[in-house]
Amino acid sequence: MGILIKNGYVIDIEENSVKKRDVLIEGELIKKIEENINFKEHEIIDATGLYILPGLVDMHAHFREPGYEYKETIKTGSLAAASGGYTTVFIMPNTKPCIDNVQNLIRLKNIIDRDSIINVYPIGAVSIGQKGKKLTDIKELYKNGVYGISDDGQPIMSEVLMEEAMKKANKIGIPIMTHSEDKEIVGNGCINKGKVSKELGISGISRDAENEMIKRDLKLAKRLNLKLHVCHVSTKEAINMIREAKKQGVHVTCEVTPHHFSITEDVIRDKGTIGKVNPPLRTKEDIVEIIKGLKDGTIDAIATDHAPHSKEDKELDIQKAPFGISGIEIAFSLAVTYLIKKEHLDIVDIVKLMSYNPSKIMRIDKGMIKEGSIADIAIVDLNNQYVVTESNMYSKGKNTPFLGTKLSGTVNYTIASGNIVYRR
Numbered sequence: 170m171g172i173l174i175k176n177g178y179v180i181d182i183e184e185n186s187v188k189k190r191d192v193l194i195e196g197e198l199i200k201k202i203e204e205n206i207n208f209k210e211h212e213i214i215d216a217t218g219l220y221i222l223p224g225l226v227d228m229h230a231h232f233r234e235p236g237y238e239y240k241e242t243i244k245t246g247s248l249a250a251a252s253g254g255y256t257t258v259f260i261m262p263n264t265k266p267c268i269d270n271v272q273n274l275i276r277l278k279n280i281i282d283r284d285s286i287i288n289v290y291p292i293g294a295v296s297i298g299q300k301g302k303k304l305t306d307i308k309e310l311y312k313n314g315v316y317g318i319s320d321d322g323q324p325i326m327s328e329v330l331m332e333e334a335m336k337k338a339n340k341i342g343i344p345i346m347t348h349s350e351d352k353e354i355v356g357n358g359c360i361n362k363g364k365v366s367k368e369l370g371i372s373g374i375s376r377d378a379e380n381e382m383i384k385r386d387l388k389l390a391k392r393l394n395l396k397l398h399v400c401h402v403s404t405k406e407a408i409n410m411i412r413e414a415k416k417q418g419v420h421v422t423c424e425v426t427p428h429h430f431s432i433t434e435d436v437i438r439d440k441g442t443i444g445k446v447n448p449p450l451r452t453k454e455d456i457v458e459i460i461k462g463l464k465d466g467t468i469d470a471i472a473t474d475h476a477p478h479s480k481e482d483k484e485l486d487i488q489k490a491p492f493g494i495s496g497i498e499i500a501f502s503l504a505v506t507y508l509i510k511k512e513h514l515d516i517v518d519i520v521k522l523m524s525y526n527p528s529k530i531m532r533i534d535k536g537m538i539k540e541g542s543i544a545d546i547a548i549v550d551l552n553n554q555y556v557v558t559e560s561n562m563y564s565k566g567k568n569t570p571f572l573g574t575k576l577s578g579t580v581n582y583t584i585a586s587g588n589i590v591y592r593r
């Protein structure tokens with residue numbers, strides 16, 4: 170028995186089209202996409218008024234296993250992802266131990282094989298222990314299944330090491346994804362340095378931390394003529410630099426998180442530590458530039474940077490609490506609420522940013538709904554609304570400043586490799 174999705178709007182990125190179609194799934198494949206398909210013996214999903222999207226692809230998330238299972242596991246992370254419409258997630262290596270050698274990688278892959286209900290693909294560390302001193306064996310990691318390398322969570326302070334890593338990653342042909350924040354400039358800062366940090370007397374992080382690091386890495390990418398992917402850009406200056414670099418032909422791609430395009434440092438006043446994240450929540454002017462960057466293609470992707478933490482961790486004093494916002498299950502709704510409903514972007518743009526482009530950057534054959542391809546699909550309603558509550562979250566990490574916020578856009582079904590892995 171297969172699945173027949175009736176009367177939904179199918180998005181085709183390459184044709185830039187939205188068409189009313191039926192989609193037939195048999196086994197793990199999309200068998201047929203036609204105007205009218207009838208098959209009584211299949212499970213029928215009525216998608217009238219709904220959009221049928223290629224499953225979302227998150228190029229940047231933290232699932233915490235091994236080592237921090239109290240924050241998230243592969244099982245809970247993949248469930249949360251599925252409920253957010255994601256069928257593919259790339260997970261960062263900052264676990265305990267971190268994914269800096271083949272043995273740790275294989276152990277992780279075994280957990281993924283056992284527990285994940287969607288595609289979860291590992292990213293390997295750039296340096297041993299993510300300490301920024303000595304490179305990992307990038308080639309061996311690649312041969313054993315990493316899709317990219319990153320020391321995310323940690324900047325690569327040594328320019329010499331960064332150059333070496335970029336050369337290696339590019340030679341192999343996998344992305345190097347940077348957490349661009351100069352540690353020295355960050356110092357003991359907790360939130361954006363500006364009016365809110367001043368008002369609340371909380372140590373600030375100067376925007377130069379991000380800007381200076383991105384400047385350095387863009388220079389490197391330009392001089393070496395190599396590819397670079399910048400994680401979670403958040404400042405208007407960084408976006409301007411990346412826009413300029415792209416104009417000059419530098420091979421740079423970048424992502425933005427949903428929290429950085431929807432809220433500002435101002436939420437810290439009411440919500441405190443829950444809004445503590447790297448890079449920090451910024452200002453209205455930064456959001457204006459982020460939206461401009463999303464529209465003009467300077468920003469290639471929306472990535473969640475899903476960073477679940479426990480209540481105990483986040484209830485610590487703001488100086489001691491860890492950085493990070495949990496968000497993989499509401500990312501799509503944030504895009505609908507803050508980008509589509511505010512008429513900055515349309516659903517085709519969102520699919521490009523949340524599925525098609527990340528697939529291209531991570532070099533996987535996904536992000537498109539076409540006959541003969543693996544049935545990774547999200548069926549969504551752009552008009553349905555709901556309030557974010559802890560009890561409707563699958564992630565162990567309830568650390569989101571959006572608790573209590575009413576959002577538009579629901580994921581009604583998620584289908585991964587032909588299996589319904591989530592239904593609302």
Ligand SMILES: NC(=O)N[C@@H](CC(=O)O)C(=O)O
Nearest residue numbers: 231321322446447476492493
């Ligand atoms: N974004 C965060 O604030 N935290 C991330 C690390 C990271 O993405 O830098 C985490 O692992 O918790």
Ligand SMILES: [Zn+2]
Nearest residue numbers: 321322348400
């Ligand atoms: Zn990071």
Ligand SMILES: [Zn+2]
Nearest residue numbers: 261321322474
């Ligand atoms: Zn991250």
